[in-house]
Amino acid sequence: MVLLRSHLPTLLVLLLSSIFSFSNSASIEENFIQCLSFYSDKAPPFSSSIVTPKNDSFTNVLDSSAQNLRLLVPSAPKPEFIFTPLNESHVQVAVICSKKLGIHMRVRSGGHDYEGLSYVSEIETPFIIIDLAKLRAVEVDIQDSSAWVQAGATVGEAYYRISEKSPTLEQDATKIVQRWQEVAPNIDEELFMRVIIQPASTANKTERTISTSYNALFLGDADTLLQVMQQKFPELGLTKNDCLETSWIKSVLYIAGFPKDTPPEVLLQGKSTFKNYFKAKSDFVRDPIPETGLEGLWQRLLEEDSPLMIWNPYGGMMNSFSDSDSPFPHRNGTLYKIQYLTLWQDGDKNATKHIEWIRKLYNYMTPYVSKFPREAYVNYRDLDLGMNKKNSTSYIQATAWGNMYFKDNFNRLVKIKTKFDPENVFRHEQSIPPLPVSRLKDRKCNKWG
16 A cells, blocks of 8 residues: 655745845735745746736636635635745745735645635635645655655545556445444455435435445455455345446546546546535544434435535554544544535525535534544534634634544644744644744654644
8 A cells, every 4th residue: 555645845944134125015916026036046937827816817726726616706805816836945935925025825735625725715814825736746656655745736646646656456225324334344454335325316206315325445356345245244235236346546536426437647637627516514423323313314414405425434444543643533433434515506695505504414413423522524624613713823712623623633733833833824714723932831742743
């Protein structure tokens, strides 16, 4: 298995003199360009590297990697300009200049953030975007089973480049879902089997019912998988006709929902082909949800126009690491992760209705999911959990969502933030805060935190 280590370009901490100063009469963009030229050995071609609302291409560049159309409405705050560095040194200089200019910045890589925090700022304006779209190199080393991925690359691009070097790798819905909860986390370390839950029309198309579909990835052949399923999960009724033997890179396309004959090169587009208006939430489950709980869940899903739930099983390799081995803590004891989604097509018109529905569903699930804290997945960003106030990042307030995303690791991340970004340059609505100056004494970082 290849180990992926995504890393932002290293930022130099420089003690800068006041040789360079900004003009009070110049625009933010003009001052920024002057600063880039002053501190950069090789300044990028500004005609293509800085895009402002005056440019015809501004909207296309701003929207290029955004996935949640809910955050692209005209009323959403827009940046003063978008700067696209061409190499790592440009990122360093851009950070320096944003600090000297005193303008807030957002750093965008793949645009995956569910709440758009890499390209929208609700709490601080004006702001600029440093878009890492040109920094997407992927270096794969088969000998030591590692890959270095620049921060602008998407997961799809990383998978594609790895596949170039390593083409192979070692009807009662309620009752079946109930059984899946018991089986999926423990069935076989070579098998990942998730369940997708959504409403569907009945055969006569006059009513709606709940559809559960199971898609899986198995590192082996179909005959071996059938043996495993017959022994561990015969209730699903899997047959060989349900199986598709393919390369692992094509399995990435399958699990992502692309049509069967889609070429792997689509992963190199570097942006999502699936764009919707949506709101998402997440949970982690440690005990199977009883059938009564599932039946109540089905009823609530049928109330919404286009809801979707994806349940990803844990166990296996996830359990082989302790919660403290990395910032991601949702390991031992976790059966599966839930992603809740509601999608719509009419922009702002009925957004409030859909968002209120998913919040009610989230409240309904409270008795059935993790507690103290109720855990959440940071990659399914959810501002309902809390957010920083404008010009104020409070450690006490941040614990509300920090503990949900990172559990006991949150305090270790705070210490790292305090050591490497004490001025809180890299901040957003749910960023990890540095400790106040009064609390820094005798604080040290150890291990990764």
